[in-house]
Amino acid sequence: MTRPINIAVLGATGSIGRQTLDVIDRNPARFKLFGLTGGVGSSDRKAEHDIHGRAGEGDFDARVEAMVTDPRCDLVVVAIPGARALGPTMSALRAGKEVALATKEVLVMAGALVMKAAGERGIRPIDSEHSAIWQCLWGEELKNVRRLVITSSGGPFWAHPELDLDQVTVEQALNHPRWSMGRKVTVDSATLMNKGLELIEAHHLYGIPLDRISVCIHPQSVVHSLVEFVDGSFKAQLGRPDMRLPIAVALAYPDRLPDAVPPTSIHELSGLEFQELDEDRFPSVRLARDAAATGGGHPAVLNAANEEAVYAFLAGDLPFGAIIPTVERALEAFPGCGGSLPEILEADRWARAEVKAKFGSVRRA
Ligand SMILES: NC(=O)c1ccc[n+]([C@@H]2O[C@H](COP(=O)([O-])OP(=O)(O)OC[C@H]3O[C@@H](n4cnc5c(N)ncnc54)[C@H](OP(=O)(O)O)[C@@H]3O)[C@@H](O)[C@H]2O)c1
Known part of the structure:
Protein backbone atom coordinates (compact mmCIF):
# COMPACT_ATOMS: atom_id res chain seq x y z
CA MET A 1 0.00 0.00 0.00
CA ILE A 133 -16.24 23.99 -12.91
CA TRP A 134 -13.17 21.74 -12.52
CA GLN A 135 -15.38 18.69 -12.00
CA CYS A 136 -17.57 19.64 -15.00
CA LEU A 137 -14.43 19.92 -17.16
CA TRP A 138 -12.96 16.52 -16.26
CA GLY A 139 -12.80 14.50 -19.49
CA GLU A 140 -13.76 17.52 -21.63
CA GLU A 141 -11.72 19.51 -24.15
CA LEU A 142 -11.48 23.27 -23.55
CA LYS A 143 -12.20 23.96 -27.24
CA ASN A 144 -15.72 22.61 -26.61
CA VAL A 145 -16.49 25.09 -23.81
CA ARG A 146 -18.78 27.96 -24.77
CA ARG A 147 -19.15 29.65 -21.39
CA LEU A 148 -18.58 29.31 -17.66
CA VAL A 149 -21.39 30.41 -15.37
CA ILE A 150 -20.39 31.20 -11.77
CA THR A 151 -23.28 31.10 -9.33
CA SER A 152 -23.74 33.45 -6.39
CA SER A 153 -26.20 33.26 -3.51
CA GLY A 154 -26.41 37.07 -3.76
CA GLY A 155 -25.19 37.48 -0.18
CA PRO A 156 -27.22 39.02 2.64
CA PHE A 157 -28.36 42.17 0.75
CA TRP A 158 -29.34 40.95 -2.72
CA ALA A 159 -32.94 40.27 -1.70
CA HIS A 160 -33.22 43.61 0.19
CA PRO A 161 -33.16 46.46 -2.35
CA GLU A 162 -34.86 48.69 0.26
CA LEU A 163 -31.70 48.70 2.44
CA ASP A 164 -29.47 51.79 2.44
CA LEU A 165 -26.05 50.17 2.01
CA ASP A 166 -24.35 53.08 3.84
CA GLN A 167 -26.27 52.13 6.98
CA VAL A 168 -25.35 48.43 6.89
CA THR A 169 -23.61 47.28 10.10
CA VAL A 170 -20.67 44.88 10.37
CA GLU A 171 -22.98 42.37 12.04
CA GLN A 172 -25.43 42.52 9.12
CA ALA A 173 -22.64 42.13 6.54
CA LEU A 174 -21.25 39.10 8.38
CA ASN A 175 -24.62 37.37 8.45
CA HIS A 176 -24.33 35.33 5.24
CA PRO A 177 -27.51 33.44 4.32
CA ARG A 178 -25.85 30.19 3.16
CA TRP A 179 -22.17 29.85 4.06
CA SER A 180 -20.22 30.16 7.31
CA MET A 181 -16.81 31.64 6.37
CA GLY A 182 -14.03 33.96 7.56
CA ARG A 183 -14.76 37.70 7.94
CA LYS A 184 -12.97 38.99 4.84
CA VAL A 185 -14.59 36.57 2.38
CA THR A 186 -17.99 37.08 4.06
CA VAL A 187 -17.85 40.86 3.50
CA ASP A 188 -16.70 40.20 -0.10
CA SER A 189 -19.78 38.01 -0.50
CA ALA A 190 -21.99 40.88 0.69
CA THR A 191 -20.49 43.41 -1.79
CA LEU A 192 -20.37 40.66 -4.45
CA MET A 193 -16.68 41.49 -4.97
CA ASN A 194 -16.22 37.82 -4.14
CA LYS A 195 -17.78 37.06 -7.55
CA GLY A 196 -15.52 39.58 -9.26
CA LEU A 197 -12.49 37.91 -7.71
CA GLU A 198 -13.86 34.49 -8.67
CA LEU A 199 -14.35 35.57 -12.27
CA ILE A 200 -10.65 36.47 -12.52
CA GLU A 201 -9.75 33.25 -10.68
CA ALA A 202 -11.74 31.13 -13.18
CA HIS A 203 -10.16 32.96 -16.12
CA HIS A 204 -6.66 32.00 -14.94
CA LEU A 205 -7.46 28.49 -13.74
CA TYR A 206 -9.15 27.38 -16.96
CA GLY A 207 -7.80 29.80 -19.60
CA ILE A 208 -11.31 30.88 -20.64
CA PRO A 209 -11.57 34.49 -21.94
CA LEU A 210 -13.17 36.96 -19.52
CA ASP A 211 -16.10 37.71 -21.84
CA ARG A 212 -17.07 34.02 -21.80
CA ILE A 213 -17.44 33.89 -18.01
CA SER A 214 -20.63 35.21 -16.43
CA VAL A 215 -22.13 35.42 -12.96
CA CYS A 216 -25.72 34.61 -12.10
CA ILE A 217 -27.64 34.82 -8.84
CA HIS A 218 -28.79 31.46 -7.51
CA PRO A 219 -30.19 32.04 -4.00
CA GLN A 220 -30.35 28.34 -3.01
CA SER A 221 -26.55 27.77 -3.37
CA VAL A 222 -27.15 24.21 -4.54
CA VAL A 223 -25.74 24.51 -8.08
CA HIS A 224 -22.14 25.50 -7.38
CA SER A 225 -21.43 26.61 -10.98
CA LEU A 226 -22.05 25.50 -14.56
CA VAL A 227 -20.23 24.96 -17.84
CA GLU A 228 -22.02 25.46 -21.14
CA PHE A 229 -20.61 23.53 -24.12
CA VAL A 230 -20.65 24.44 -27.82
CA ASP A 231 -23.40 21.90 -28.58
CA GLY A 232 -25.78 23.63 -26.12
CA SER A 233 -25.31 21.16 -23.24
CA PHE A 234 -24.87 22.43 -19.70
CA LYS A 235 -23.01 20.52 -16.99
CA ALA A 236 -23.38 21.57 -13.38
CA GLN A 237 -22.18 20.29 -10.03
CA LEU A 238 -24.77 20.22 -7.25
CA GLY A 239 -24.64 19.64 -3.54
CA ARG A 240 -25.49 21.15 -0.18
CA SER A 270 -35.44 21.16 -5.73
CA GLY A 271 -36.84 24.67 -6.34
CA LEU A 272 -33.77 26.09 -8.06
CA GLU A 273 -33.86 29.73 -9.26
CA PHE A 274 -31.41 31.64 -11.45
CA GLN A 275 -31.56 35.44 -11.71
CA GLU A 276 -29.58 37.99 -13.68
CA LEU A 277 -26.95 39.99 -11.77
CA ASP A 278 -27.91 43.68 -11.27
CA GLU A 279 -24.58 45.35 -12.14
CA ASP A 280 -25.86 48.86 -11.34
CA ARG A 281 -26.56 47.97 -7.73
CA PHE A 282 -23.55 45.63 -7.45
CA PRO A 283 -20.85 46.88 -9.86
CA SER A 284 -18.03 44.70 -8.41
CA VAL A 285 -18.10 42.07 -11.16
CA ARG A 286 -17.88 44.73 -13.88
CA LEU A 287 -14.97 46.41 -12.05
CA ALA A 288 -13.14 43.10 -11.72
CA ARG A 289 -13.70 42.14 -15.36
CA ASP A 290 -12.39 45.55 -16.50
CA ALA A 291 -9.34 45.36 -14.21
CA ALA A 292 -8.48 41.88 -15.48
CA ALA A 293 -8.97 42.97 -19.11
CA THR A 294 -6.58 45.90 -18.55
CA GLY A 295 -4.11 43.47 -16.95
CA GLY A 296 -0.63 44.39 -15.62
CA GLY A 297 -0.96 45.64 -12.04
CA HIS A 298 -4.67 46.51 -12.27
CA PRO A 299 -6.00 43.23 -10.80
CA ALA A 300 -3.50 43.58 -7.92
CA VAL A 301 -4.79 47.11 -7.29
CA LEU A 302 -8.39 45.87 -7.35
CA ASN A 303 -7.48 43.16 -4.84
CA ALA A 304 -5.36 45.31 -2.50
CA ALA A 305 -7.76 48.28 -2.49
CA ASN A 306 -10.62 45.90 -1.78
CA GLU A 307 -8.73 44.19 1.08
CA GLU A 308 -7.90 47.53 2.69
CA ALA A 309 -11.44 48.86 2.24
CA VAL A 310 -12.94 45.68 3.72
CA TYR A 311 -10.65 45.82 6.76
CA ALA A 312 -11.48 49.54 7.15
CA PHE A 313 -15.19 48.65 7.12
CA LEU A 314 -14.64 45.86 9.68
CA ALA A 315 -12.71 48.35 11.87
CA GLY A 316 -15.60 50.83 11.68
CA ASP A 317 -13.62 53.34 9.58
CA LEU A 318 -15.61 53.09 6.34
CA PRO A 319 -19.32 52.65 5.56
CA PHE A 320 -20.24 49.45 3.76
CA GLY A 321 -21.49 51.43 0.76
CA ALA A 322 -18.05 53.04 0.34
CA ILE A 323 -16.10 49.78 -0.09
CA ILE A 324 -16.64 49.38 -3.84
CA PRO A 325 -16.37 53.13 -4.70
CA THR A 326 -13.02 53.08 -2.83
CA VAL A 327 -11.81 50.27 -5.08
CA GLU A 328 -13.10 52.10 -8.15
CA ARG A 329 -11.29 55.34 -7.20
CA ALA A 330 -8.02 53.46 -6.61
CA LEU A 331 -8.29 51.81 -10.03
CA GLU A 332 -8.97 55.19 -11.67
CA ALA A 333 -5.96 56.79 -9.95
CA PHE A 334 -3.57 53.92 -10.72
CA PRO A 335 -1.06 54.93 -13.43
CA GLY A 336 -0.63 51.32 -14.59
CA CYS A 337 2.38 48.98 -14.80
CA GLY A 338 3.55 45.71 -16.32
CA GLY A 339 2.83 42.21 -15.04
CA SER A 340 6.18 41.07 -13.59
CA LEU A 341 6.21 39.94 -9.94
CA PRO A 342 8.08 43.07 -8.66
CA GLU A 343 5.64 45.31 -10.54
CA ILE A 344 2.64 43.43 -9.16
CA LEU A 345 3.98 43.66 -5.60
CA GLU A 346 4.60 47.39 -6.12
CA ALA A 347 1.03 47.84 -7.45
CA ASP A 348 -0.23 46.04 -4.33
CA ARG A 349 1.79 48.38 -2.08
CA TRP A 350 0.67 51.46 -4.06
CA ALA A 351 -3.01 50.56 -3.71
CA ARG A 352 -2.78 49.92 0.04
CA ALA A 353 -1.01 53.25 0.60
CA GLU A 354 -3.56 55.03 -1.61
CA VAL A 355 -6.54 53.65 0.32
CA LYS A 356 -4.95 54.16 3.75
CA ALA A 357 -3.99 57.74 2.88
CA LYS A 358 -7.59 58.50 1.88
CA PHE A 359 -9.27 56.88 4.88
CA GLY A 360 -6.54 56.59 7.50
CA SER A 361 -7.74 53.10 8.28
CA VAL A 362 -5.92 50.83 10.71
CA ARG A 363 -5.73 47.28 9.47
CA ARG A 364 -7.10 44.69 11.85
CA ALA A 365 -6.96 41.24 10.22
N1 LIG B 1 -14.41 30.02 4.31
C1 LIG B 1 -14.88 29.59 3.17
O1 LIG B 1 -15.91 28.90 3.10
C2 LIG B 1 -14.16 29.96 1.88
C3 LIG B 1 -14.70 29.52 0.66
C4 LIG B 1 -14.00 29.78 -0.51
C5 LIG B 1 -12.80 30.46 -0.47
N2 LIG B 1 -12.30 30.89 0.72
C6 LIG B 1 -11.02 31.61 0.72
O2 LIG B 1 -10.13 30.93 1.60
C7 LIG B 1 -9.27 31.87 2.25
C8 LIG B 1 -9.38 31.64 3.74
O3 LIG B 1 -10.70 31.94 4.14
P1 LIG B 1 -11.27 31.53 5.57
O4 LIG B 1 -12.71 31.81 5.50
O5 LIG B 1 -10.82 30.16 5.95
O6 LIG B 1 -10.53 32.61 6.49
P2 LIG B 1 -10.45 32.68 8.09
O7 LIG B 1 -11.50 31.84 8.72
O8 LIG B 1 -10.40 34.12 8.42
O9 LIG B 1 -9.05 31.97 8.42
C9 LIG B 1 -7.84 32.54 7.99
C10 LIG B 1 -6.64 31.71 8.42
O10 LIG B 1 -5.45 32.41 8.04
C11 LIG B 1 -4.72 32.80 9.21
N3 LIG B 1 -4.24 34.16 9.02
C12 LIG B 1 -4.98 35.30 8.98
N4 LIG B 1 -4.18 36.37 8.81
C13 LIG B 1 -2.91 35.88 8.76
C14 LIG B 1 -1.63 36.50 8.61
N5 LIG B 1 -1.49 37.83 8.50
N6 LIG B 1 -0.54 35.70 8.59
C15 LIG B 1 -0.65 34.37 8.75
N7 LIG B 1 -1.84 33.73 8.89
C16 LIG B 1 -2.95 34.49 8.90
C17 LIG B 1 -5.72 32.72 10.35
O11 LIG B 1 -5.08 32.52 11.58
P3 LIG B 1 -5.78 32.92 13.00
O12 LIG B 1 -7.26 32.78 12.85
O13 LIG B 1 -5.20 31.96 13.98
O14 LIG B 1 -5.40 34.35 13.22
C18 LIG B 1 -6.54 31.51 9.93
O15 LIG B 1 -5.84 30.34 10.20
C19 LIG B 1 -9.74 33.27 1.79
O16 LIG B 1 -8.92 33.73 0.76
C20 LIG B 1 -11.14 33.03 1.27
O17 LIG B 1 -11.49 33.92 0.21
C21 LIG B 1 -12.95 30.65 1.89
Missing part, protein backbone atom coordinates in the same frame (compact mmCIF):
# COMPACT_ATOMS: atom_id res chain seq x y z
CA THR A 2 1.19 3.52 -0.78
CA ARG A 3 1.97 5.85 2.11
CA PRO A 4 -0.45 8.65 3.11
CA ILE A 5 -0.03 11.99 1.33
CA ASN A 6 1.88 14.52 3.49
CA ILE A 7 -0.18 17.72 3.65
CA ALA A 8 0.77 21.20 4.89
CA VAL A 9 -2.15 23.48 5.79
CA LEU A 10 -1.58 27.26 5.67
CA GLY A 11 -4.26 28.92 7.80
CA ALA A 12 -5.15 25.79 9.76
CA THR A 13 -7.06 27.68 12.47
CA GLY A 14 -9.47 29.32 10.00
CA SER A 15 -12.73 28.21 8.44
CA ILE A 16 -11.19 26.38 5.45
CA GLY A 17 -8.21 25.24 7.52
CA ARG A 18 -10.32 23.59 10.23
CA GLN A 19 -12.50 21.85 7.65
CA THR A 20 -9.35 20.62 5.88
CA LEU A 21 -8.07 19.15 9.17
CA ASP A 22 -11.43 17.41 9.53
CA VAL A 23 -11.09 15.80 6.07
CA ILE A 24 -7.50 14.73 6.90
CA ASP A 25 -8.49 13.32 10.32
CA ARG A 26 -11.30 11.24 8.84
CA ASN A 27 -9.00 9.65 6.25
CA PRO A 28 -5.80 8.64 8.10
CA ALA A 29 -4.94 5.93 5.58
CA ARG A 30 -4.81 8.52 2.76
CA PHE A 31 -3.66 11.75 4.37
CA LYS A 32 -1.16 12.79 7.02
CA LEU A 33 -0.93 16.27 8.54
CA PHE A 34 2.69 17.18 7.80
CA GLY A 35 2.61 20.81 8.86
CA LEU A 36 0.35 23.72 9.72
CA THR A 37 0.30 27.44 10.28
CA GLY A 38 -2.04 29.47 12.43
CA GLY A 39 -2.23 33.17 13.10
CA VAL A 40 -3.25 34.07 16.63
CA GLY A 41 -5.13 30.80 17.13
CA SER A 42 -3.53 27.73 18.68
CA SER A 43 -3.74 24.13 17.60
CA ASP A 44 -3.50 20.86 19.50
CA ARG A 45 -2.46 18.96 16.36
CA LYS A 46 0.75 16.98 16.11
CA ALA A 47 2.72 17.79 12.97
CA GLU A 48 6.33 17.89 11.83
CA HIS A 49 6.04 21.68 11.30
CA ASP A 50 3.85 23.71 13.67
CA ILE A 51 4.12 27.41 12.88
CA HIS A 52 2.27 30.25 14.55
CA GLY A 53 2.39 33.98 13.93
CA ARG A 54 1.59 36.53 11.23
CA ALA A 55 2.98 36.63 7.71
CA GLY A 56 5.74 39.24 7.46
CA GLU A 57 6.43 39.16 11.22
CA GLY A 58 9.38 37.44 12.95
CA ASP A 59 10.68 34.26 11.33
CA PHE A 60 7.17 33.15 10.25
CA ASP A 61 7.84 33.54 6.50
CA ALA A 62 11.17 31.67 6.63
CA ARG A 63 9.64 28.78 8.58
CA VAL A 64 6.69 28.55 6.15
CA GLU A 65 9.11 28.57 3.22
CA ALA A 66 11.07 25.68 4.79
CA MET A 67 7.86 23.72 5.37
CA VAL A 68 6.33 24.09 1.89
CA THR A 69 9.63 23.29 0.17
CA ASP A 70 10.49 20.34 2.46
CA PRO A 71 11.09 17.29 0.21
CA ARG A 72 8.74 15.22 2.38
CA CYS A 73 5.79 17.57 1.81
CA ASP A 74 3.50 16.43 -1.04
CA LEU A 75 0.62 18.88 -1.05
CA VAL A 76 0.08 22.40 0.32
CA VAL A 77 -3.38 23.72 1.18
CA VAL A 78 -3.37 27.54 0.95
CA ALA A 79 -6.08 29.11 3.15
CA ILE A 80 -4.56 32.33 4.50
CA PRO A 81 -6.76 35.17 3.22
CA GLY A 82 -5.37 37.90 1.00
CA ALA A 83 -2.20 38.89 -0.79
CA ARG A 84 0.07 37.50 1.96
CA ALA A 85 -0.61 33.99 0.62
CA LEU A 86 1.13 34.72 -2.69
CA GLY A 87 4.72 34.15 -1.44
CA PRO A 88 4.20 30.69 0.08
CA THR A 89 2.04 29.62 -2.89
CA MET A 90 4.82 30.51 -5.35
CA SER A 91 7.42 28.78 -3.14
CA ALA A 92 5.37 25.58 -3.02
CA LEU A 93 4.77 25.60 -6.78
CA ARG A 94 8.42 26.29 -7.59
CA ALA A 95 9.38 23.35 -5.36
CA GLY A 96 7.10 21.13 -7.48
CA LYS A 97 4.37 20.62 -4.84
CA GLU A 98 0.71 20.04 -5.52
CA VAL A 99 -1.23 23.12 -4.38
CA ALA A 100 -4.86 23.10 -3.29
CA LEU A 101 -5.84 26.77 -3.30
CA ALA A 102 -8.63 28.40 -1.32
CA THR A 103 -7.11 31.89 -1.40
CA LYS A 104 -8.55 33.37 -4.58
CA GLU A 105 -6.65 36.65 -4.04
CA VAL A 106 -3.45 34.87 -5.10
CA LEU A 107 -4.78 34.20 -8.61
CA VAL A 108 -6.38 37.64 -8.83
CA MET A 109 -3.07 39.37 -8.15
CA ALA A 110 -0.73 37.25 -10.16
CA GLY A 111 -2.74 34.59 -12.02
CA ALA A 112 -0.51 34.38 -15.09
CA LEU A 113 2.66 33.97 -12.97
CA VAL A 114 1.05 31.46 -10.62
CA MET A 115 -0.31 29.31 -13.45
CA LYS A 116 3.08 29.41 -15.17
CA ALA A 117 4.76 28.22 -11.97
CA ALA A 118 2.14 25.46 -11.65
CA GLY A 119 2.82 24.23 -15.21
CA GLU A 120 1.21 20.99 -16.30
CA ARG A 121 0.22 20.10 -12.71
CA GLY A 122 -2.15 23.05 -12.56
CA ILE A 123 -3.80 24.17 -9.34
CA ARG A 124 -6.43 22.21 -7.41
CA PRO A 125 -9.22 24.68 -6.62
CA ILE A 126 -10.96 24.67 -3.25
CA ASP A 127 -13.38 27.52 -3.93
CA SER A 128 -16.70 25.69 -4.38
CA GLU A 129 -17.50 27.43 -7.69
CA HIS A 130 -14.12 26.56 -9.21
CA SER A 131 -14.25 23.04 -7.87
CA ALA A 132 -17.65 22.71 -9.60
CA PRO A 241 -23.30 24.14 0.73
CA ASP A 242 -20.53 22.35 2.65
CA MET A 243 -16.89 23.26 1.96
CA ARG A 244 -15.68 19.84 3.10
CA LEU A 245 -16.80 18.51 -0.29
CA PRO A 246 -14.60 20.72 -2.53
CA ILE A 247 -11.77 20.29 0.01
CA ALA A 248 -12.14 16.49 -0.25
CA VAL A 249 -12.21 16.70 -4.06
CA ALA A 250 -8.99 18.76 -4.06
CA LEU A 251 -7.15 16.49 -1.61
CA ALA A 252 -8.20 13.16 -3.14
CA TYR A 253 -7.97 14.09 -6.86
CA PRO A 254 -8.32 12.14 -9.14
CA ASP A 255 -10.08 9.82 -6.69
CA ARG A 256 -13.26 10.59 -4.72
CA LEU A 257 -13.59 10.15 -0.96
CA PRO A 258 -16.51 7.99 0.17
CA ASP A 259 -18.92 9.94 2.44
CA ALA A 260 -16.97 13.20 2.27
CA VAL A 261 -20.20 14.89 3.37
CA PRO A 262 -23.51 13.45 4.63
CA PRO A 263 -25.75 12.16 1.83
CA THR A 264 -28.26 14.61 0.33
CA SER A 265 -31.80 13.66 -0.71
CA ILE A 266 -32.61 14.76 -4.28
CA HIS A 267 -35.71 16.52 -2.86
CA GLU A 268 -33.46 18.87 -0.89
CA LEU A 269 -32.10 20.07 -4.24
